[in-house]
Amino acid sequence: MILIDPPVWPGWGKVWSHLVSDESFEELHAFAKAAGIPAKGFDRDHYDVPSELYDEMVALGALPVASRVLVRRLIDSGLRHRKGS
Structure with a gap:
């Protein structure tokens, strides 16, 4: 399933959400490509x-969840890649 957390992460003059899959990177990359998200937006696991x-991603089928839920689902799926790992 594709998940997205609320846009609360500041950087580069904007506020950001994280988009992940709790099933596979293939699912995540396919969703991102179909949504027009550039490959350079990928960072380790999201x-x-x-x-x-944000609203467009939800309309395309991303499930909105709290950040802690997103991280937990990513860890539980085995797809979490922390910095330095």
């Missing part, structure tokens, strides 16, 4: 999505 695209 895509960074600017706040202005």
Whole structure:
């Protein structure tokens, strides 16, 4: 399933969400490509999505969840890649 957390992460003059899959990177990359998210938005285990695209990602099928839920689902799936790992 594709998950997205609320846009609360500041950076580069914007506020960002994280887009992940709790099933596979293939699912995540396919969703991102279909949604027009550039590959450069991928960071280890998620895509960074600017706040202005949040509603569009949800409309395309991403399930909105709290950040802690997103991280837990990512860890439980075995797809979590922390910095330095």
